[in-house]
Amino acid sequence: AARFAADLAVLDRDLAAGARNGTPTGRRAHQLIEPLIGAYQQLGQTTEASALHERLFAAAPTPATYDALRAAAKRASPAVQWQQVRQRALGLLHQLARAGGPGAAETLVTVLLAEGEVAEAWEAIRRHGCSASLRLAVAERYAETSPANGIDVYRPMIDEAIAECNHQGYARAAALLGTLQGLYARTGNDFDRELATLKRVHHRKRNFIAELNRHGL
Numbered sequence: 001a002a003r004f005a006a007d008l009a010v011l012d013r014d015l016a017a018g019a020r021n022g023t024p025t026g027r028r029a030h031q032l033i034e035p036l037i038g039a040y041q042q043l044g045q046t047t048e049a050s051a052l053h054e055r056l057f058a059a060a061p062t063p064a065t066y067d068a069l070r071a072a073a074k075r076a077s078p079a080v081q082w083q084q085v086r087q088r089a090l091g092l093l094h095q096l097a098r099a100g101g102p103g104a105a106e107t108l109v110t111v112l113l114a115e116g117e118v119a120e121a122w123e124a125i126r127r128h129g130c131s132a133s134l135r136l137a138v139a140e141r142y143a144e145t146s147p148a149n150g151i152d153v154y155r156p157m158i159d160e161a162i163a164e165c166n167h168q169g170y171a172r173a174a175a176l177l178g179t180l181q182g183l184y185a186r187t188g189n190d191f192d193r194e195l196a197t198l199k200r201v202h203h204r205k206r207n208f209i210a211e212l213n214r215h216g217l
Helices: 002-020 025-042 046-059 063-076 079-098 104-114 118-128 132-145 147-163 167-187 191-201 206-214
Strands: none
Touching: 025 046, 046 063, 046 079, 063 079, 063 104, 079 104, 079 118, 104 118, 104 132, 118 132, 118 147, 132 147, 147 167, 167 191, 167 206, 191 206
16 A cells, blocks of 8 residues: 555656646656556556556546546456446546547547447537537437437438538438438338428428439438
8 A cells, every 4th residue: 555655646746747848648647657557457456556547547538548447447346336436437528528628528428328328428419519420420329229319319410411501411411311211210200291391491402402312312
């Protein structure tokens, strides 16, 4: 315990010195903490190694450091402790996303999706935004388990694609409508009426209508 406390004190001092010198915190944390993790793992001190993983995640919160933290925490003790560590880690990600930290929303959504928390991942997207590719990945997972919610997720994505008013956007909207058609079939809702309304609203967008025709819609 005394050695671990001493190592933490040196670690905190070196991290603070790096921050003062302008060294990126995440990179410096990897350089300093990973060797310590390896040393404690070799000694079989899994609890200390897990605590260091949590330090590393706090300094460099990424999907990779989250995965490593989860594995370390589960090795160290029963799942009960992992749930406590998980709560702290997700709390940090939510806090960073609310503050608009660089990449924070992407990391939060990626982690929630990997944890199977699809509804929470979508709520995080709604609150903080994310890349189009990650948004689509969450939508696909959401639709697998809940077609009704999937419809609610895909519908605004279609409107956004149409609003781009270019070939790429129209093609993406048509492809998404193909997915939406399957979701409507699973819920027993009338897709043809939805499609007819969409065509009527956008009837002046001839290129969009042509794209729908190319997709058999």
